[in-house]
Amino acid sequence: MKRILVGIKRVVDANVRIRVNPDGTGVMTDGVKMAINPFDEIALEEALRIKERGAADEVVVVSIGIADAQQQLRTALAMGADRALLVRSDTAVEPLTAAQVFLKLIAREEPFLVILGKQAIDDDNSQTGPMLAALWNRPQATFASKIELAASTAKVTREVDAGLETIEVDLPAVITTDLRLNEPRYVKLPDIMKAKKKPLDTLTLAELGVEPRAQVKLVRFEAPSQRQKGVLVKDAAELVGALRKRGVI
Amino acid sequence: MTQVLIIAEHDGAKLNPATAKCVTCARGLPDANITIAVCAADATAVAAQAAALAGVARVLKLENPANAQPLAALLAPQIVALAADYTHLLGPSTTFGKDLMPRIAALLDCAQVSNIMAVVDATHFRRPTYAGNAIVTVECAPGAKLVGTVRTASFEAAGGGGAATVQAVTPAATLPAHTRFVARAAAKADRPDLQSATRVISGGRALGSAENFKILYELADELGAAVGASRAAVDAGFAANDMQVGQTGKIIAPELYIAIGISGAIQHLTGIKDARTIVAINKDAEAPIFEIADFGLVGDLFQIVPELKRLVAGSRALKAD
Incomplete structure (x- = not known):
């Protein structure tokens, strides 16, 4: 069976105004809207399109986290994933641990493609994809904006600082998604009902034989320093005058 | 002494200014001895630019036709082969560094701190999370090797006037054939670069x-x-x-x-x-x-x-x- 593995991270919704909690141990999450990490949604959409083109048979979504991450996995199933795996962890795992979890799942599921988001919008680490590719000893194609699959290779266009770069990788491989890869579909109500019947299995880190690492301790969270609000100028001439006075033009 | 290895970003001819910013970040580490690695087909020009950065002790040229393009899967094992001599491995938080550094970290089985915006000491760093809406101070295990990407907007570029020694090295690494460069469609070069423009x-x-x-x-x-x-x-x-x-x-x-x-x-x-x-x-x-x-x-x-x-x-x- 040609299988694609997709990572789904539960994160604070991108539209929520983030506030650091008073004791500096993290950000406020009580009553805050949670969502699938937007890059993971793009990853899932791409996997679904590949399956719909007949180039894959099954799309399996994976999340690592608390029991509530089932909500995001159900949404992923409603989008069209075939089944879901939740690897339970009550504390946030570091990227290297997440990569080790995926490596174990790869051994079980034998996917020909793993698609992950290029970064999660909470910790902004941008690490798991390349870490997984390294541990798996397979190619990585990060920041993908276009994926062309052939029988045993993928041609991937990557959004790099200099423009667009195209590389060819042998399969299996890890691909991480950038914004322009696709526009994820909306979930329809009947699909939400159907998703309730799709398989969602729960595993533990111990069952997978992964010992979570804690190499980077998060000591203290602080709100960023705020810029001072400046002044309004009335027209272009006043603006140019002000900028010249400041010596920036 | 803190032994820092910075992986140079360049286009084959010119050192990217992001590398000079990594040098400034590295100089914030206590008692830092800074080495820059230049992976290229012909590293001569870029290595000379790196050697001129103030505060750099040594530049290593990793010359190999396979290094003509910066493919993380090929560069990572070469850097890993040199890593034993270093406590900190840094790259810029650009698409180059974000692609390469985590691959190096995983091969070394060590943690990465992404987007370092301030160095507190050898084991404490500040970095932005949640789109910069929360700044977190992280603590890494003392004595553990650390990989980091540097938020270049937080550091001034290191100045010139340096005179680092340049030496060629041939790391003992097997390079995979599973990843191949095809093409790059670069933006027009007749305008200032977005990341370094004033x-x-x-x-x-x-x-x-x-x-x-x-x-x-x-x-x-x-x-x-x-x-x-x-x-x-x-x-x-x-x-x-x-x-x-x-x-x-x-x-x-x-x-x-x-x-x-x-x-x-x-x-x-x-x-x-x-x-x-x-x-x-x-x-x-x-x-x-x-x-x-x-x-x-x-x-x-x-x-x-x-x-x-x-x-x-x-x-x-x-x-x-």
Whole structure:
């Protein structure tokens, strides 16, 4: 069976105004809207399109986290994933641990493609994809904006600082998604009902034989320093005058 | 002593300014001894530029035809083969570094700290999370090898005048054949680079079309500025992806940033808040961008931008007289 593995991270919704909690141990999450990490949604959409083109048979979504991450996995199933795996962890795992979890799942599921988001919008680490590719000893194609699959290779266009770069990788491989890869579909109500019947299995880190690492301790969270609000100028001439006075033009 | 290895970013001929910023970050580590690794087919020119950076002790040339393009899967094992001599391995938090450094970290079985914005000491760093809305201080295990990416907007570039020794090394690494470079469609090189430009003008969705971005380019030409864009403008197809400024695009710190027709979503603001001076031009007086702008101008950008161009060109002509 040609299988694609997709990572789904539960994160604070991108539209929520983030506030650091008073004791500096993290950000406020009580009553805050949670969502699938937007890059993971793009990853899932791409996997679904590949399956719909007949180039894959099954799309399996994976999340690592608390029991509530089932909500995001159900949404992923409603989008069209075939089944879901939740690897339970009550504390946030570091990227290297997440990569080790995926490596174990790869051994079980034998996917020909793993698609992950290029970064999660909470910790902004941008690490798991390349870490997984390294541990798996397979190619990585990060920041993908276009994926062309052939029988045993993928041609991937990557959004790099200099423009667009195209590389060819042998399969299996890890691909991480950038914004322009696709526009994820909306979930329809009947699909939400159907998703309730799709398989969602729960595993533990111990069952997978992964010992979570804690190499980077998060000591203290602080709100960023705020810029001072400046002044309004009335027209272009006043603006140019002000900028010249400041010596920036 | 802290032994730092910085992986140079370059295009085969020129060292990327991001590398000089990594040097400044590395110099914040206690008692840092800094080495720069240059992976290239022919590293001569780039190694010479790296050796001239102030504070660098040594430059290693890793010359191999396979290094003609920066493919993480090929570079990582070569860096890993050299890693035993170093306590800290740093790269810029650019697409180059974000692609390469985690691959190195995983092969070394060590942690990575991404987007380092401040070095507290050898084991404590500050980095932004949640699109810069929360700054976290992290603590790494003392004595453990550490990989990091450097948020280049947080550091000045190291100066010149250095005279590091340059030596060629041949790491004992087997390079995979599973990843192959095909092509790169580079943006036009006749404009200042967005990430290192001292002045940047960005356009948002209010520009309305790719065609309308022309007025920004005309103003940028007068100011010698680079041109950027909000995510909304890139998604709408008005601007190329490499122009995107913000949390998931480029993080920049120019002397002057002019946001035109950009409302100022938090994801955009995180990409610009280290700019020295921020100017906002928007017809919506309530736009969040005005909250952080040093100078705001409420009005129609299609009138204001051409007028700015005339005024800037006029004042230049006056000076020339």
